[in-house]
Amino acid sequence: xxxxxxxxxxxxxxxxxxxxxxxxxxxxxxxxxxxxxxxxxxxxxxxxxxxxxxxxxxxxxxxxxxxxxxxxxxxxxxxxxxxxxxxxxxxxxxxxxxxxxxxxxxxxxxxxxxxxxxxxxxxxxxxxxxxxxxxxxxxxxxxxxxxxxxxxxxxxxxxxxxxxxxxxxxxxxxxxxxxxxxxxxxxxxxxxxxxxxxxxxxxxxxxxxxxxxxxxxxxxxxxxxxxxxxxxxxxxxxxxxxxxxxxxxxxxxxxxxxxxxxxxxxxxxxxxxxxxxxxxxxxxxxxxxxxxxxxxxxxxxxxxxxxxxxxxxxxxxxxxxxxxxxxxxxxxxxxxxxxxxxxxxxxxxxxxxxxxxxxxxxxxxxxxxxxxxxxxxxxxxxxxxxxxxxxxxxxxxxxxxxxxxxxxxxxxxxxxxxxxxxxxxxxxxxxxxxxxxxxxxxxxxxxxxxxxxxxxxxxxxxxxxxxxxxxxxxx
Numbered sequence: 398x399x400x401x402x403x404x405x406x407x408x409x410x411x412x413x414x415x416x417x418x419x420x421x422x423x424x425x426x427x428x429x430x431x432x433x434x435x436x437x438x439x440x441x442x443x444x445x446x447x448x449x450x451x452x453x454x455x456x457x458x459x460x461x462x463x464x465x466x467x468x469x470x471x472x473x474x475x476x477x478x479x480x481x482x483x484x485x486x487x488x489x490x491x492x493x494x495x496x497x498x499x500x501x502x503x504x505x506x507x508x509x510x511x512x513x514x515x516x517x518x519x520x521x522x523x524x525x526x527x528x529x530x531x532x533x534x535x536x537x538x539x540x541x542x543x544x545x546x547x548x549x550x551x552x553x554x555x556x557x558x559x560x561x562x563x564x565x566x567x568x569x570x571x572x573x574x575x576x577x578x579x580x581x582x583x584x585x586x587x588x589x590x591x592x593x594x595x596x597x598x599x600x601x602x603x604x605x606x607x608x609x610x611x612x613x614x615x616x617x618x619x620x621x622x623x624x625x626x627x628x629x630x631x632x633x634x635x636x637x638x639x640x641x642x643x644x645x646x647x648x649x650x651x652x653x654x655x656x657x658x659x660x661x662x663x664x665x666x667x668x669x670x671x672x673x674x675x676x677x678x679x680x681x682x683x684x685x686x687x688x689x690x691x692x693x694x695x696x697x698x699x700x701x702x703x704x705x706x707x708x709x710x711x712x713x714x715x716x717x718x719x720x721x722x723x724x725x726x727x728x729x730x731x732x733x734x735x736x737x738x739x740x741x742x743x744x745x746x747x748x749x750x751x752x753x754x755x756x757x758x759x760x761x762x763x764x765x766x767x768x769x770x771x772x773x774x775x776x777x778x779x780x781x782x783x784x785x786x787x788x789x790x791x792x793x794x795x796x797x798x799x800x801x802x803x804x805x806x807x808x809x810x811x812x813x814x815x816x817x818x819x820x821x822x823x824x825x826x827x828x829x830x831x832x833x834x835x836x837x838x839x840x841x842x843x844x845x846x847x848x849x850x851x852x853x854x855x856x857x858x859x860x861x862x863x864x865x866x867x868x869x870x871x872x
Contacts, residue, residue: 403446403651404847405439406674407431407661410694410722411808414442415844416450416646417852421681425450425646426841430542431694434579435660439653441581447646448586452477455641459634472597472634475532479593481541482531486524487582488543493520495573503572504565512565519554526550532596544574545735587642594635650854652847656695667851672698672711674846679804680706681849682842683834687801690789690819691842692809694722697789699796712796714788722808724760728781731764732774736812739778743814746779779814786818790826799823802832810839 401424406413408431416425427445431438456473493516500512527546530536536546548570555566653661654674661668675691680702689700700711714721722736729736750772753763760781767777793799803823809815816835823831838845 398645398647400649401450401646402848402851403443403648404674404844404849404851405442405651405653405655405661405663406671406841406843406847407435407439407653407655407657408694408808408843409656410726411840412438412442412655412657413841413844414439414446415841415848416446416648417845417848419852421849421852423838423841423845424453426838428840430544430578431657432578433575435657436662437579437581439661444584448480448584450646451586451641451644452480454644455637458637458641475597476590476593476638478531478534479596480589482528483589483592484582484584485527485531485543485546487584488577489520489524489527489547491580491582492547492573492577495577496520496569499569499573503569508565512562512569515555515558515562515566516569519551522554523547523550544578548574587639590638590642594638650851652851654843654847656693669847669850671843672700672708672713674843674850675806676700676702676708676846677706677849678842678844678846679806679834681845682836682838683802683804685802685832686804686834688793688797688799688803690793690803690805691807692721692785692789692805692815693807693843694726697721697792699789699792701797701800710797712792714792724785725809725812728760728764728778731761732778740782740811740813740815742775743778743782744817746773746775748776748779749783750776750780752777752780752784782812782814783818785809786815786822789819790822794826799827799831802834804834804836806839806842808840810835 400419402417402419404415404417410431412429412431412435414425414427415423418424425446426449427442427447429438429441429445452473459473496516497513500509500516503509504512527550551570552567555563555570558566650667651663652667652669652674653663654669654671655661656671658668658671671691671693675698676689679689680686684706686706687702689698689702691698691700697714698711699713701709703709725739726736729739732739734742750767764777768774805816805819820833823833836842
């Protein structure tokens with residue numbers, strides 16, 4: 398039996414899970430938003446990583462055995478998209494029932510009946526739209542967390558109603574969404590896979606006979622699949638899919654880390670510092686890394702590592718969340734934007750407005766004042782992003798500066814405006830010969846480090862600095 402190793406990074410805003418094999422190769426990734434119930438967040442991230450691992454193992458198997466039909470690998474991508482839609486659909490059905498219950502218990506009979514009818518109509522209109530987006534890859538870079546996907550669509554539909562119903566409809570949503578998020582749905586992987594296959598059978602066979610212009614999720618690459626090879630390939634695919642679906646993914650050891658690691662339902666010796674894990678994960682992807690910057694949801698860490706990926710020194714921000722993911726989330730709310738829109742909009746700026754305070758408490762008031770005096774929001778956002786990076790650069794300097802290769806980890810590493818200012822300031826301060834590493838898995842680095850510690854079963858210690866001196870060591 399193959400052994401696999403799990404790392405879970407329970408962050409303040411997102412929870413991530415990574416599964417690796419005995420060669421430290423990433424087999425599965427899972428991510429979800431961190432909710433009120435930390436155990437559920439960790440369990441969902443782990444479940445998503447397990448599902449992802451099955452699809453990735455299937456692709457590896459197909460890659461080795463069905464060399465004459467490379468389009469079958471794209472079929473697996475299509476299958477995974479349908480599978481994710483069916484997961485979404487199950488949770489949407491639970492939310493629908495929750496909304497109906499809320500309207501019947503929280504409002505008068507007359508108002509409750511009206512709201513219930515609106516909810517039925519909204520869900521019936523939302524569901525096919527979201528199905529199309531999943532099946533045709535149209536969610537794009539937007540958040541794919543259940544709350545965010547359904548929340549955006551629900552809000553759009555509620556705004557179409559008479560304004561008198563807006564507040565009670567949104568109140569019903571707010572009361573219903575949290576219990577649904579904190580419920581662990583018992584997905585049956587085998588059943589969902591077979592249902593996904595049936596949906597693709599209907600789609601592909603229908604395309605073959607109708608000449609539909611939309612073709613398939615990956616039509617250009619799958620042209621041969623739809624021109625006569627589908628029946629032959631699909632039978633072989635189904636055989637492999639059933640094998641992977643029934644396969645046990647044995648987790649030999651696991652390690653938890655992150656802002657909420659103390660709340661993870663893991664044994665004490667399976668909990669590691671996020672500083673250790675981010676450093677180890679970054680070093681695994683980029684072995685020449687000597688400086689790591691992690692900007693997470695709640696804090697920022699500048700870390701120095703040795704040639705083995707072990708921490709030699711570090712510096713963190715104080716307890717204030719200014720300059721972290723939570724701060725950016727607050728800014729996004731102030732501008733009524735999604736987090737994914739902040740960076741691109743900031744990069745459109747013609748100048749950077751000077752920001753006096755990056756304190757979350759005062760940021761809203763300062764933003765509103767700047768807007769009132771005529772500053773453009775993209776210029777304000779550019780100033781905010783620059784201020785965040787200035788704070789991070791100060792931590793880097795105090796930790797020992799940038800040496801050799803620099804690796805940026807954490808969810809904020811996906812923000813293009815932050816990346817722009819990081820590169821500018823590092824090159825200005827430390828020279829253009831510094832290598833800056835940004836990986837598509839940057840948000841998973843902590844979980845990856847945890848999984849690697851789990852495989853090695855290492856009990857490593859890190860130095861803790863107080864007033865510039867190492868005073869003690871902690872795990």
